[in-house]
Amino acid sequence: MLSDELQMAVRFNEADPLGIVWHGHYVRYFEDGRESFGMKYNFSYLDFYRNGLAVPIVSLQCDYKKPLKYGDVMRIVTTFEPCAAAKIIFRYQIFENETSELVASGSSTQVFVDIRNFSLHLISPDFFEQWKTKWEVR
Amino acid sequence: MLSDELQMAVRFNEADPLGIVWHGHYVRYFEDGRESFGMKYNFSYLDFYRNGLAVPIVSLQCDYKKPLKYGDVMRIVTTFEPCAAAKIIFRYQIFENETSELVASGSSTQVFVDIRNFSLHLISPDFFEQWKTKWEVR
Amino acid sequence: MLSDELQMAVRFNEADPLGIVWHGHYVRYFEDGRESFGMKYNFSYLDFYRNGLAVPIVSLQCDYKKPLKYGDVMRIVTTFEPCAAAKIIFRYQIFENETSELVASGSSTQVFVDIRNFSLHLISPDFFEQWKTKWEVR
Amino acid sequence: MLSDELQMAVRFNEADPLGIVWHGHYVRYFEDGRESFGMKYNFSYLDFYRNGLAVPIVSLQCDYKKPLKYGDVMRIVTTFEPCAAAKIIFRYQIFENETSELVASGSSTQVFVDIRNFSLHLISPDFFEQWKTKWEVR
Numbered sequence: 001m002l003s004d005e006l007q008m009a010v011r012f013n014e015a016d017p018l019g020i021v022w023h024g025h026y027v028r029y030f031e032d033g034r035e036s037f038g039m040k041y042n043f044s045y046l047d048f049y050r051n052g053l054a055v056p057i058v059s060l061q062c063d064y065k066k067p068l069k070y071g072d073v074m075r076i077v078t079t080f081e082p083c084a085a086a087k088i089i090f091r092y093q094i095f096e097n098e099t100s101e102l103v104a105s106g107s108s109t110q111v112f113v114d115i116r117n118f119s120l121h122l123i124s125p126d127f128f129e130q131w132k133t134k135w136e137v138r
Numbered sequence: 139m140l141s142d143e144l145q146m147a148v149r150f151n152e153a154d155p156l157g158i159v160w161h162g163h164y165v166r167y168f169e170d171g172r173e174s175f176g177m178k179y180n181f182s183y184l185d186f187y188r189n190g191l192a193v194p195i196v197s198l199q200c201d202y203k204k205p206l207k208y209g210d211v212m213r214i215v216t217t218f219e220p221c222a223a224a225k226i227i228f229r230y231q232i233f234e235n236e237t238s239e240l241v242a243s244g245s246s247t248q249v250f251v252d253i254r255n256f257s258l259h260l261i262s263p264d265f266f267e268q269w270k271t272k273w274e275v276r
Numbered sequence: 277m278l279s280d281e282l283q284m285a286v287r288f289n290e291a292d293p294l295g296i297v298w299h300g301h302y303v304r305y306f307e308d309g310r311e312s313f314g315m316k317y318n319f320s321y322l323d324f325y326r327n328g329l330a331v332p333i334v335s336l337q338c339d340y341k342k343p344l345k346y347g348d349v350m351r352i353v354t355t356f357e358p359c360a361a362a363k364i365i366f367r368y369q370i371f372e373n374e375t376s377e378l379v380a381s382g383s384s385t386q387v388f389v390d391i392r393n394f395s396l397h398l399i400s401p402d403f404f405e406q407w408k409t410k411w412e413v414r
Numbered sequence: 415m416l417s418d419e420l421q422m423a424v425r426f427n428e429a430d431p432l433g434i435v436w437h438g439h440y441v442r443y444f445e446d447g448r449e450s451f452g453m454k455y456n457f458s459y460l461d462f463y464r465n466g467l468a469v470p471i472v473s474l475q476c477d478y479k480k481p482l483k484y485g486d487v488m489r490i491v492t493t494f495e496p497c498a499a500a501k502i503i504f505r506y507q508i509f510e511n512e513t514s515e516l517v518a519s520g521s522s523t524q525v526f527v528d529i530r531n532f533s534l535h536l537i538s539p540d541f542f543e544q545w546k547t548k549w550e551v552r
Contacts, residue, residue: 012459013445016288017295017346018253023195024165024289031162031427045426046485057161061199067256070293071460115156118205150321151307154426155433155484162427169289183288184347208431209322294529299471300441307438333437337475343532391432394481 002137003079004037007097010072020067026104027060030092033078034108037090041080041135051127054118055088055110062106066096073097082137086112086124140275141217142175145235148210158205164242165198168230171216172246175228179218179273189265192256193226193248200244204234211235220275224250224262278413279355280313283373286348296343302380303336306368309354310384313366317356317411327403330394331364331386338382342372349373358413362388362400416551417493418451421511424486434481440518441474444506447492448522451504455494455549465541468532469502469524476520480510487511496551500526500538 008029016022038044048055068074075097081089088110094103112121112128132138146167154160176182186193206212213235219227226248232241250259250266270276284305292298314320324331344350351373357365364386370379388397388404408414422443430436452458462469482488489511495503502524508517526535526542546552 009449011442011445011449013292013298013300013442015293017291017293018192018194019293020194022289023198024162024169027162027165028425028427031425035423035425054156056156056158056202056205058202059200060161060202062197064194064196064198067194147311149304149307149311151304151430151436151438153431155429155431157431160427166287166289169287173285173287294468294470296470299474300438300445303438303441330432332432332434332478332481334478335476336437336478338473340470340472340474343470 001079002037002041002135003077004033004040006033006036006076006078008032008074008076010068010070010074012070015070018067019069021069023062023064026062026064026094026106029074029076029094030060030062030078030090030106030108033076033092034090036076037078037080043131047127048112049115051125052115053112053121053125054115055112057108058111059109060106061108062104064104066101066103068094068096068103074103075100080137081107082132086122088128139217140175140179140273141215142171142178144171144174144214144216146170146212146214148206148208148212150208153208156205157207159207161200161202164200164202164232164244167212167214167232168198168200168216168228168244168246171214171230172228174214175216175218181269185265186250187253189263190253191250191259191263192253193250194256195246196249197247198244199246200242202242204239204241206232206234206241212241218275219245220270224260277355278313278317278411279353280309280316282309282312282352282354284308284350284352286344286346286350288346291346294343295345297345299338299340302338302340302370302382305350305352305370306336306338306354306366306382306384309352309368310366312352313354313356319407323403324388325391327401328391329388329397329401330391331388332394333384334387335385336382337384338380340380342377342379344370344372344379350379356413357383358408362398415493416451416455416549417491418447418454420447420450420490420492422446422488422490424482424484424488426484429484432481433483435483437476437478440476440478440508440520443488443490443508444474444476444492444504444520444522447490447506448504450490451492451494457545461541462526463529465539466529467526467535467539468529469526471522472525473523474520475522476518478518480515480517482508482510482517488517494551495521496546500536
């Protein structure tokens, strides 16, 4: 299981009139987790671009367990989920850092498309297969 | 079936370096759809506040079918899904306005909590039951 | 004086823990005003693109007079400020719609750059000069 | 001169269809700089709240010199500007980290208001004066 942990403080502008983080910001938190994962394992948007590919999100899901408040620090755990198809699946867990309580969990699915015309790649690209072999996530 | 339709243009700042709307913005589009629904059927956040309640999102899901670009106009169809439990469920469909192609679909679930301490209400509040009766969505 | 008026409701996710609109969102309100102006006077980002130009903001300024709250409706007045140089200057005034109180005022300056390499155009492009002549804003 | 330096990578969702960071995001970068300054010098929103005060932005200004792209790392330098009046003034400079080129510069002015009714405090609060004395920024 490949995973990454990222600590991040809640920003003032992310909390809503109830004093809690607006639910839409968790999509950015997931993206921050994914980016941090990519830095750790050489698996970034820019690597895909260099191969003529974009990897748009085709499905996203989030369950909210507890609110985060301004002043809280969160810990985002991003885990790569092995998958035989030409897809990239990540799972996310966000914890309140001090108490280690689960705040939210979710997942995303990405596909490979040609960066010029957005046509779908049904077969997983070679360099991604090599990456999976290297990190033993098949 | 209670539903609302909202037309809205893609904003320049919502498109990413690929020229397409960043996936996270759809959460705001859903909220815009929900607000427009609330205006039409007297069912707004502020009505809940007056009753001492907040209605946080506890689950959100979105499937992305086709990209939206800057310059596109979308049509957000927000539908109230009847539910016996103390929950509010909405379904969303976003269409590219000109072609009527489905761009994204999703759903959200909200619960009732006390606005002071965020304690969960397990029983649906009276005024919400009355609203459902009035609009015949039970 | 060419100007445009746009009415818009404050979104829930735009208000911060103090219950007032976070100051950063006014930059988007200004952009919404600019877009609305562009729709009215055929003066949009996309028109510039077709001419191989981008018009990035090089300067932005905002004074905040009164807070906006969730539930408020604002009126954004966007005014084109004639200018001999190769620049586009807009002035913005945001009013609370019901009371007509001034909520914020500001301005932005844009320049013309080549869309391929971001090199600055020191001379105002022909189609923009024609636009100014047509609307008598020289 | 009290100042803070914060390094931060440009997020994918912050770049627009031109591939450059949308100008509105710099307001958040400034806020991130201010928060980082506050962590370093014990000068945070939450400290003000505990004293019954909010410190809303009343004026903001930004000059954009060069674009930031996705993949760039920025360095935000936030400097406290001494001021006799009951105001908080910060200056910001954002540099592209590798080349040290100035990307943007700006400033913000905040005032003290009562957190309950937003009435303006014309006299600087004691604890802020003590903070200025401690850090010798009068």
